[in-house]
Amino acid sequence: MKVILINGSPNKEGCTYTALKEVSDTLNKHNIDTEIFYIGKMAVSGCIACNYCREHFKCSINDKVNELAAKLPEIDGVVVGTPVHYASASGMVTSFLDRAFRVGFLNNAWANKLGAVVVSCRRGGATAAFDQINKYFTMNNMPVVSSQYWNQVHGSTPEEVKKDIEGMQTMRTLANNMAWLLKCIEAGKKAGIPFPELEPRVFTNFIR
Numbered sequence: 001m002k003v004i005l006i007n008g009s010p011n012k013e014g015c016t017y018t019a020l021k022e023v024s025d026t027l028n029k030h031n032i033d034t035e036i037f038y039i040g041k042m043a044v045s046g047c048i049a050c051n052y053c054r055e056h057f058k059c060s061i062n063d064k065v066n067e068l069a070a071k072l073p074e075i076d077g078v079v080v081g082t083p084v085h086y087a088s089a090s091g092m093v094t095s096f097l098d099r100a101f102r103v104g105f106l107n108n109a110w111a112n113k114l115g116a117v118v119v120s121c122r123r124g125g126a127t128a129a130f131d132q133i134n135k136y137f138t139m140n141n142m143p144v145v146s147s148q149y150w151n152q153v154h155g156s157t158p159e160e161v162k163k164d165i166e167g168m169q170t171m172r173t174l175a176n177n178m179a180w181l182l183k184c185i186e187a188g189k190k191a192g193i194p195f196p197e198l199e200p201r202v203f204t205n206f207i208r
Contacts, residue, residue: 002033008082008093015120018158026175046095077114087125111141126152147174
């Protein structure tokens with residue numbers, strides 16, 4: 001079993017990373033492989049609506065989005081980490097996820113993988129960003145993993161985040177819950193319980 005943790009902060013080992021590392025370390029204690037996937041500092045383009053992904057199942061913009069898409073068959077869960085910018089996820093991670101989830105949307109590449117989001121903020125706006133990212137999961141047949149509180153940490157530096165003892169505990173609880181669910185799914189597979197059968201997608205417009 002493997003979980004990929006997406007670091008959507010421009011800071012490679014900043015506050016968002018500190019929260020994700022706590023999740024990753026806890027998952028490792030359950031013998032679940034993890035990878036922290038750093039988007040980087042380079043500008044990430046938003047979706048240009050070219051529909052290239054409809055036929056090729058990868059993006060026409062060849063960057064880290066396609067690197068992540070290539071990893072989808074080997075992972076069982078994803079944790080998206082983002083700093084809070086103006087009560088929203090960072091622009092970088094938003095553009096990245098818009099394209100990454102579009103690539104996997106039509107072929108259900110994200111379906112049945114567990115999803116969770118971790119947000120890092122100085123003071124406020126965390127729950128709005130938390131809600132924003134969760135919508136990617138709920139539109140793609142992904143069970144959302146919960147914790148004991150909203151998955152958020154507070155602080156302006158990694159050292160301050162580590163002092164947010166409730167936030168760090170929330171990260172560990174999130175990881176424990178994800179590990180448990182992954183093992184339940186694995187046990188279900190061994191017992192012959194298949195994933196839900198997905199109907200072909202139907203698209204309708206409100207104006208006809």
